[in-house]
Amino acid sequence: APAADHGWMGAITQNVRDLEEQHPDIDLQVAEGTNDVNLQISQVETFINDGVDAIVLLPFDGAAMTPVALKAMEAGIVVVNVDREFEDPNAARVTVLGDNYGMGVSAGQYMCEQLGDNPDAVIAEIAGIDSLPLTQDRSQGFEDALAECDLEVSNRVAADFTVEGGEEAAANLLQAAPKIDGLWNHDDDQGVGVLAAIENAGRDEFIMVGGAGSANAMREIESGDSVLKATVIYPSTQGADGVKLARLVVQGKSMADTVEVEVPRLVQLFAPVVTADNVDDYIGSAFES
Known part of the structure; x- marks a missing residue:
């Protein structure tokens, strides 16, 4: 690894x-x-x-x-x-x-649920490592889901999955975008830095969605007093x-509970959205950033 x-x-x-x-x-x-x-x-x-x-x-x-x-x-x-x-x-x-594409779709669908009735909503995105196909898949899923409710990404920056990288990318984004309605950050590890930058900038006018599903992010969601309202699981x-x-x-x-004699060639894991309503189901198996 x-x-x-x-x-x-x-x-x-x-x-x-x-x-x-x-x-x-x-x-x-x-x-x-x-x-x-x-x-x-x-x-x-x-x-x-x-x-x-x-x-x-x-x-x-x-x-x-x-x-x-x-x-x-x-x-x-x-x-x-x-x-x-x-x-x-x-x-x-x-x-x-x-499911990287599915992560983006889940994040975009959540944004549409929250902001879809505002045609002028400003959507921002903080990606992970931009050269990785998995990052491109996440961004494509997000874009495709937003298009369903006629929204699009107005401001996009990329970080590197680390706390420091997240803080730097978020600081740049917040300077470039004086008003944001929705922010998707691809990765909860870099999200620790993203949240620090948001706090430093004194910004709270938007809702934020995370990615990967860390315990830290889930505690923020649970607290109810953070801009972070949801995260998308990446197991x-x-x-x-x-x-x-x-x-x-x-x-x-072979795999239990399947009829097939052999193990499948491809297993793809699901990317559910975690909010205050269902966080209790997921926090037990979440990782610490």
Whole structure:
């Protein structure tokens, strides 16, 4: 996995480690998280040389990791691709994804519910890392859902999933946009910085929606006295789900409660909206930013 430089990524790895106790039949070897593509490639090559049964990989960059994943598959190793997709579907036996496009749609639909009767509503967006396809998918979903109620994004900036990046991007956005009605921030980890910038600027004229579903964000929503009124879940269980699916494939089993003999090729997780009305259902499994 990439480096745990934000809470969601830390939770990904912790949820994987927690499986060892549940499944004594898994010999779990976790490579140190890194944002260095070359190091991640060499970690996978080490696993290939060790002759492991399965590799569960959350790539820092899906395209860059595709050749080494193909090499693992050709060596007869079950590869499970998590979150950031490979370029070639043959590079993985199973792919576990969050619903990035669906996150954007959920955020946009919520905005439409809240602001759709105001044709002049100013909608702002703080994205994550703009070069990642997952960020582009989130923005596309948001744009498409807003179009359904004739709204569009007026101001958009990109951050980098970190608290510092979120604070800087939000400060720039707030300076550029003297009035905002709705703000979607793609990521609750960078949202800690976004909320700090909003507080520093003394702004509270808009509603804000988060993304990923951190416990911090949910506590803000619960409090009722924050601009943050909702967040859109992006499950931090994906890595653990990947390990569980890898285990089933290696053991020749299928998923419980499905009739299919084999594990599916693609599992996509849902992106529900969390508000004050349903926060109690989600806060227990949320990650800390």
